[in-house]
Every structure is written in C-alpha cells, then in structure tokens.
Amino acid sequence: MTPATKPLVAFGAGKVILLGEHSVVYGYPALAGPLSFGVTARGVPARSCQLDVPVTADAAQKRLMRKAFARAARMVGEPKVKVTLEARLPLSAGLGSSAALAVATSRVLLQAAGQEPTAKATARLAWEMEQEFHGTPSGVDHTTSAEEKLILYRRVQGPSGVTGRAREVKSPRAVSVVVALAGARSPTKVTVGALRERQARWPERYRRLFAQVGRLVTEASKAVEAGDLEGLGDAMNVNQGLLGALGLSSPALEDMVYRLRGLGALGAKLTGAGGDGGAVIGLFLEPEPVVAKLTRDGVRCFASQLAGPRAQGVHS
Template identity: 35%
Template structure:
C-alpha cells in the first residue's frame, strides 16, 4: 500500500491574471487535506481495465467509485515517467475533506495525493519538479490551460508568490487571521476564464488594464505582508475583489459575504479562486474573528475555517 497527502490552497491575490503570466500570491490551507491510498487488488467482475478509484470523505456526499479519464491519464503519465510496466489492477482510494469546485485546489490536491501514493507504492523517488509536472498534466485536463499555481500551492508549506511556472516563499510579518468562508455554491474556472477572455476581446485595452491593476495590487500585498502592515494588506484584498467584481466574476452572495465581513470589522475581504461562486477570504484581527465569522454565515456562508497568519509565518521561517 502506498500513501500520499496534499492540502488545499487559497489564492490571496492574482486570480486570472496569473494565467496570463502575471504574479499571484497563494496560501496553504493545512486544515483541509486529501489522502490517497494506492494498492493492488483483484477487481470485481463489473470493473474493467487496470484501474479503479474510490472517493470518500466530507467532500463527497456518497462513496463514489469510478475510473475517471483524468485519473487514467495521470496514472499513465506517472508510469511512463517512472519507467513502470505491467498491468496489475490498481485500486486507488481517496479520502478528501476539500470542498469541490470552491477554488480551493481540490483537483490539484487530489492529483498530488495520488501521485505521491503511487510513488510510495512503487518505491520511486519523486522530486518536487516531477511531482509538479505530473499534477499540472492532470490540471490541464481538468481546467483547460492551468497556470500551475494550484499544482504548486497544494504541496507548499508556506505562502508563496507564483509567476510563469516559478514559485518562491513569501516573507510574513503580519499578525491576524484569515477566515475562509464557503458560499455553498460551486464556481466554474473554465466558464470564468472564458467570460474574462470574452471581455478582453470585446473592449480594446481591457486586458492590459486588468493585468496592470492586478500586478500592482499583488506587489502591494506582498510588501504589506512582509512589512507587517495588516490594514494595508486588507485594503489591497478588498481592492482586488472590486477588480474581480467589475469583471463580472463575483456573485450576489459572494458580494454580500464580502460586505458582511467588512461590516463586522474585517481589515479586508475578497472572493478567492476563479469566481462565479466559491469562497471568500477575509483578513481580521483575533478580537473581530467571531463577529466576522458570524456575519459571513449570516450573509450565506455554509462553513468557515480560520487560518492564523502566525502559523503561516512559522512555516515560512
């Protein structure tokens, strides 16, 4: 039996712009995990081929068994890369706590957990770049052209800046908490990407303005995070939400959640992920956290998680 683990991620700033080569900042969400187990089995009569896949956990309403095209391609790519031959039946079990379709990197985390489980099963050394490339292959199947930030962030131990396939850890000088709130509505990365692309094509100069504004906000946020300027970081987060909202990528519920968080004393709040649903990320001081979480739930959040900045800083150190 081979075991592999990965975790969720949230985009702090840089959604969509990162696909066009601009930078993005991402946070690991260690509370939300995916664990894969891989082994050999004798398949039941109705199972065809050399692979079966079972998913359990809170991210799945029921136990689901199938061999998806994406998993087949991922397994094939792994075997090819590692020089593995043979057709013994593989049985992969994935236990996932990451809500699907919420911009939290569930597909990348699942793929990374599976790749690491296969490496453990076959006793293969897997360096960081190989793991990234294999997960990125699966991400391109799932989302079309993927920037790579999810594939990198679901294995990161600390906040990172990602741009054009390269990542580096971020300095964290801020205190406070991130509250991550699930709107209960799945977004669609593919639909959001196409919506934004269509807008760029309709209006001359729209792409340059969006990318320029996004890059400036990402740079401001990185500096504020490093220098311990929590209030400034919060303001930049809210400004990025306005950029996403103006591009048509937010929803009424997401906007209400952002407004509720700000009303409750959050330093800043924004949609996180591709948009058209998904989650809100709010930055708050500990003394406001309870009220911010309450207001987020009142505005439509179905669940919330707290990610302490100091814990992220400890990882970064």
C-alpha cells in the same frame, strides 16, 4: 514495473488565492497559501496501476479523474498500485480540490515508482493531471499545494513550454483568513473561458486591469513581509473591485464580501474562479469568533492560517 510493496499515504493541501486569481493565467503574479484541509491518497500493492474513484463523484468527474490519473501514471511507468482518495475540503468550491487531489495522487505514484516525492517532482506530475481537469491552468493551485507555503507565483512561458516560478513569502505575523462559501459555484473552466473571450475582444482594456491586479499582488506580498496586515487587507479590497470589473463577481459573492467586512475583516474578496458563487475570504486578526458567528447563522465556513508564526490554539 515492480509492484509497490507497502501501503503508501500522501496528503495534498487545498489552497486559497489571497490576490491575483485569473490575471495569473495571463502571466501576472498571484499570492496564494495552503489550507490545512485537503485530499489524502492511499496506495496499496495491486496487479496494475489503478484509481479507485470516490463514490461521491458524478459520472463526468469520475471520467476526468481516470483520465488525469492515467496521464500521470504513464509518466512514472505505471507502478502496480491501487490508489484511493479521501477529500476533507469542499469540492468544486474554488479551494483547489482538484490540485489537492493531483498532488496527493502524484506523491503516491512517485513513491510507488521508487522516486522521491520532492515538491518539484510532485508539482511536475500534478501539473499533468491539472491540465486534464482545467485545460490551461496557470499552475498556481497545484504549486501552492505541493509547496505547502504562502507563495508568490508566476506562470512563465519558456522555450520548452509553460512553467511556473514560485518563491515563499514569509510573514512576521499570523496571516489568518475566514473562508466562507456563498452561492452556487460556476466551474473554473467556464469562468476562465468566458474571461478569455472578453479579453480577446478588448485586449488593451483587459491588459490594463490585469496589470493593475499584478501591481496589487506585488504590494500585498511586500505588506505581508513587513507585517502590514492593514496594507494587505486594503490590497485585497481593491483586488475585489477589479475582479468585479473583470466580470467575475456576483450578488452572492458581494453579499458575503460585505458581510465579512461588516464583521471586521481587514480585507475581503472572492477567492479562486469566482462567477456565480464560490468561496470568499476575509482577513481577520481573530478568526475564530467570526467562524462561530457565521456558523450559528448557517454559513459554511472555516478559518485557516496561511503564514506566520503559529499561535497555540489557532485553528488552521
């Protein structure tokens, strides 16, 4: 493989799941949108295909990153490029940092290999990396990151293996959330694995709950398309109740959910894997004053617009 000849740069967005985390692993739909924060990958010509792992990563993270990188690099013929990463979103907080890393890295690897980094080609390569990070991911995280749109996503078991199907969900109104961090987060692999054990033990009970979540996701995406943010918010609140029933919430997450509702959220719920702690989202018509108040109170938070027309001055 010929060495890359010029410096390359690519971005991978973080994500939030508006509704449908976990049930998406079992083939039900999820509604997810990209954050404007994410991971930037840079590639420079080198003698071999290498990843310069971030110094802030711990030993286990570094090992995993190298393994995931090697898997993706092999798929594009190991172009001679050295990739460095810069993250601008909280790591391991349920905001899709591994997917953002996988997407940014895949885009650089594809370019270095002389291939077009289309959303489809990027998602295919990022999926390989995500499997190293998460074992059996549904694919919603890296697909949202690669598409950079609010999407309705479904994992599909086809004859040649697992794939994902996504379609854009357009909104006539701005869909803006406040993302707030609460408690110490459990790794996604752990929450997904523990739920799988409960589901295997009581399959019919859990199937009913997943199906309920799936129906909420369909209703929520219709609400988005109709500009019915109140309907979307209510679906988010009911989804949070079901996530609690699935054993995925915690006192720290519930406190933050109620705090956001107390500040006027149309809907609030955990986002991502949940567990002991992690990220909580609140749907707000005007997110900025909420971010200012929570920040004054010492909460790590930010606002992001996931869909709809961009108003001037809206932080996304």
